[in-house]
Amino acid sequence: MAETGVRIGCAGWSLPVALQPHFGAGDSHLARYATRLPAVEINSSFHRPHTRAQYARWAAMVPADFRFCVKLPKVITHELRLTGCEAPLDAFLEQAGGLGARLAALLVQLPPSLAFEARVATAFLETLRGRHTGAIALEPRHASWFTRPAEDLLQSLHMARVLADPVRHAGGERPGGHPGLVYLRLHGSPRVYYSAYDGSLLSALARRISQARDAGSEVWCIFDNTASGAAAANALALRAMCQT
Template sequence: MNPEGLAGSAAPGEIKLRVGTAGWAIPAGVRERFPVAGGGLERYASRLGAVEINSTFYRRHRVSTFERWAAATPADFRFAVKAPREITHRRKLENCEDVLADLAADLRGLGDRLGPVLIQTPPGLAFEETRTGAFLDACEAQIETAIVMEPRHASWFTASADHWLSTRRVARVAADPEPAPGAGLPGGSGAHVYFRLHGSPDMYRSAYGRDRLKAILQRVMAAGEVGAERWVIFDNTASGAAAADALALARMARSA
């Protein structure tokens, strides 16, 4: 079975699109779209090609837990992982080499299933080159995968900040709803494209609907460099809308 949430191919110059949700819950409304047999993650990964792990924001997981999750998924499935709040909200990107080392050690359990690490900074954390540069240096020394950032302070969405992120080959997330003007489109490096769709107008609850999904798909496909891997993660999970939206968007992409 080809996952609906994996469109395109890895061939040079072709588009690869990964569609998934925050977490791998399968709501009752789409249950019939997934196999009956198997564990929750195994069933999810048979239909969608990616997932975002958010629980890592709140607590550390054992390497064996990541190994078990990786083993439940097909070879081309990928996990994005949200960085711990100790890094982003408590230490505010400063002096966090020890936490990054722990995260890197744990994520080795995902092996080749590891996708990008998501850094979501708090709304009050402004862009500052020295602090952010030192943090990214620490990431490069510890984390062996792409870093994507989801900032929420307006200072991150200026032309100069965007150019700076691009020179560091770090992608900025496109978020809905926008926390600041310009946040709805991806920025920074075009080597990776990452959309996080939290639901709007009712955050975490609103479904997107066919017309909005078509517009989102157009923006996703137009973004990034040739050969970039594009991610779309639906975080409107509180109402159960995320899985249905992910399946619908992936189906649109495969038929485009």
Template sequence: MPVVATAAWAISKSVAHHFPAHGTGLNRYATVLRGVEINSTFYRHHRLSTYARWAASVPDDFRFALKMPKAITHERRLNKIAPLFSSFLEEISPLGDKIGPLLCQLPASLSFDAQLGDTAFAEMRARYEGQIVIEVRHKSWAAPAAVDMLEQYGIDRVLADPAPVWQKSDFTQAPFYIRLHGTPKIYYSSYCDDDIHEFATLLAAESWCVFDNTASGAAVENALTMIKELRRE
């Protein structure tokens, strides 16, 4: 079954009864969901001991998706990132085989540059063979040359909602990583059952579906609905 996750693991009171009453927030979350997306890695560093504690808090089949630091994507803007990327990999290494996809979210102002992209993705792949996904927000990334380059380096395109660049119709195969930010109000709006059903039909067994509409507490509720929907199929 696809991995259904949320951005971070906050459990709102409205859905608390679906989770154990005792344990840390991550302990409780991981008894129901099989993955989580860590966004805090975009903003700051964490201690090695923090990652080790997280890894020890979850089942063996649980996975952490991790957002690349803004120093890589927004400050360096993919330029000369090898040392930063290596440091990031070293920092998250205590998660071991519980590391899931690495999320590269680019700023809306960063357009596709073939030379820059080729160098950056080669540097990433020289250091990391695992799953990397990319969420872009500049229309130039819709160009066939950009899509071909990502395929060359085995980097999966994120289907986001709202979708600033790649639409559902742009995926000839099931998207590996879907990020649902909330529509119409990003980070706040909850998804109705019909919307969740529609996204569920796009998922393959190895796909990830991440609810990022956390500001209103809707993410976990929507994730639980998605799990029910997938189990009915």
């Protein structure tokens, strides 16, 4: 289903009623979602744990070439703030492991107040990399992460820095970290989580994705403007552009 090296999807698999006819048949929203889109980002894991059996059930609902990205729990990123979190990290990874081969990436979203501190960041990210060899994307939201030391650390550990829209800090208008992975998260603009993206922006995004793919990068593009149901329509439109 996926174009080589490109994964386009949404943060969650909710399908607005008006869009459901554009998806194929299935026994669940996820199964229907997976008939048209090749990837999804599980964000609910940020708020609450899911059992390994639940992850395995989700994996069984989708085609063999479908892939998941799973967001790290807030207890790790927002409550413990990357320190002393080996136990919850191991629990999370054991649970998400239920996805098997369909687990393709992990997302680490940091709170806006969490500045880059080399010792803490290095210890945590090295621990995470030691436990997960697949793709890892970091979405920092403090200006100090958009600096050379943070960039060098991410590159050394083969982790991508997310390009998130809306852009919060200088340097955030382009992806960073490991060049082999480009991870885009589109939260909606001007109204975060609600606003749909227009055709001209999606066309420019499709060109940018094609350039990254042609340069040899794996590309993920996730629409998180889900509150108004805009994400699925934007993802379908972008995917069609990337296929032409």
